[in-house]
Amino acid sequence: MPDTYRPARAALWMCGSILSFSMMAVAGRYVSQVHNTFEIMTFRSLVGLAIVFSLALANRRLGEIRSTRLKQHFFRNLFHFTGQNLWFFALASIPLAQVFALEFTSPIWVIVLSFLFLGERLTGSRIIAAGLGFLGILVVARPDFSALEPGTVTAAMSAIFFAATIIMTKALTRHESIVSILFWLTGFQLCFGLVALVLHDSVTWPTMMTLPWLAVIGAAGLMAHYCLTTALSLAPASFLMPIDFARLPLVVVIGMVLFDEPADALVLLGGGIIILANWINLRGGNSAAVKPAAI
Numbered sequence: 001m002p003d004t005y006r007p008a009r010a011a012l013w014m015c016g017s018i019l020s021f022s023m024m025a026v027a028g029r030y031v032s033q034v035h036n037t038f039e040i041m042t043f044r045s046l047v048g049l050a051i052v053f054s055l056a057l058a059n060r061r062l063g064e065i066r067s068t069r070l071k072q073h074f075f076r077n078l079f080h081f082t083g084q085n086l087w088f089f090a091l092a093s094i095p096l097a098q099v100f101a102l103e104f105t106s107p108i109w110v111i112v113l114s115f116l117f118l119g120e121r122l123t124g125s126r127i128i129a130a131g132l133g134f135l136g137i138l139v140v141a142r143p144d145f146s147a148l149e150p151g152t153v154t155a156a157m158s159a160i161f162f163a164a165t166i167i168m169t170k171a172l173t174r175h176e177s178i179v180s181i182l183f184w185l186t187g188f189q190l191c192f193g194l195v196a197l198v199l200h201d202s203v204t205w206p207t208m209m210t211l212p213w214l215a216v217i218g219a220a221g222l223m224a225h226y227c228l229t230t231a232l233s234l235a236p237a238s239f240l241m242p243i244d245f246a247r248l249p250l251v252v253v254i255g256m257v258l259f260d261e262p263a264d265a266l267v268l269l270g271g272g273i274i275i276l277a278n279w280i281n282l283r284g285g286n287s288a289a290v291k292p293a294a295i
Contacts, residue, residue, distance in 0.1 A: 010235035011243055013227045018247040020224035025096060026254060027216040032092035034210050037085040038200060040217065042193030047218025049186035056179050064177040070184075076168035077188035083161025084189075086154040093151025096255040097263070100248050101137045102155035109163030117167055120236045125284025129277045133245040136273030139266055140248055166232070173233040181229055182222065242281040245274045 031040060056062045090099045111130050114120040172181055197203050206214055231240050249271035255261035 006234045007239065010231045010240055013231035013234070014240055014243045015246075016227035017224050017231065018244060018250065020220045020227060022247060022250055022254060023220040024217050024224060025091060025099075025251060026258065027213040027220065028088055028091050029096070029259065031210045031213045031217070032088065034207070035204055035214075036200075037088040038193055038196040039204060040088050040214070041081065041085060041189060042197055043206060043214045044218045044221050045186050045190035045193055047215055048222040049183075049190055051219065051222055052179070052182045052186055056183065061177075061179045064179045065183045066176065066180055069172065069176060072168065072172060073181075073184035074188060076165060076172065077185055078192070079161050079168065080165040080185070081189050081192045083158040083165060086158035086161065090151045090155035090158065094149060094155065095261045096259065097140060097248065097252045097261065097267075098152070099155045100251045101140060102152065103159050103162065104137045104245055104248060105134065105156065106159040106163045106166070109160060110166050113163055113167045114170070114236065117171075123284055125280050126239065126242070129242040129281035129284070132277035132280065133242045133274055136245065136270040136277060137248060138270075139273060140252060140270030142266070166228075169229060170232045173229060178226060178229050178233070182225060185225060186222065239281065239284075243278055246278055248274060 028040060035043075053062075056065070087099070087103065090102070111122065111126060115122050169181065249267070252261075252263050252267050252271070256263050
């Protein structure tokens with residue numbers, strides 16, 4: 001558990017992460033018909049690196065960027081780069097709600113992995129919240145596992161890579177500043193993307209239509225990771241991840257309004273289950289924060 005456990009502030013930062021990831025999904029859907037996943041990731045990382053470096057320079061925080069844990073940064077970003085490419089591929093292949101539903105198996109993996117590798121305590125409220133949240137996701141998306149499509153498989157695989165990324169990020173927050181984590185995030189992923197583009201047959205450069213959306217992806221992706229990393233520095237990973245389930249009802253509405261993706265009464269039922277799961281998780285987190293003070 002972090003030295004300063006602040007569940008309310010951590011939950012607010014997670015809300016910022018939810019909004020940012022949703023913006024990135026919308027922008028990713030718009031450019032996916034023009035750019036492949038490697039191009040999207042490369043341009044996104046270029047924008048993100050420019051923002052991180054500029055802000056760190058302006059605030060005189062470049063000294064926080066350290067290379068003492070370069071190996072950890074490398075593997076953390078290799079896992080994230082892989083998961084993000086799988087996610088963007090799925091984004092162009094299947095409905096938004098189904099992408100997010102399969103991605104949201106990630107908190108289940110986080111709760112298990114945080115117990116195994118970070119020594120975080122598995123409380124009854126976290127187990128119940130994760131189980132209810134996942135049930136709500138299945139009610140909303142109802143993925144057809146009997147006829148798996150490539151987009152379905154890649155979305156499911158991305159969840160495992162994202163879970164590993166979250167665990168590695170949580171470990172890094174114990175020793176590294178957010179500036180350092182974000183710098184190596186964008187720097188490594190830019191390198192990975194450039195290598196992938198060199199190995200690719202051809203490259204589609206940004207157009208006047210796709211450039212603004214690529215900029216949104218870069219800025220929103222960076223903001224999402226800033227919010228997520230800040231939240232992880234304030235509360236355990238297994239407490240924070242079920243909050244992310246609230247992203248699904250939001251993206252269902254976005255899919256309906258912007259992309260004419262259908263929704264029905266089960267979406268409302270699943271959304272209600274997800275809200276209940278988050279309420280249980282937040283109540284459990286606040287109780288854990290209060291108990292040590294009463295001793």
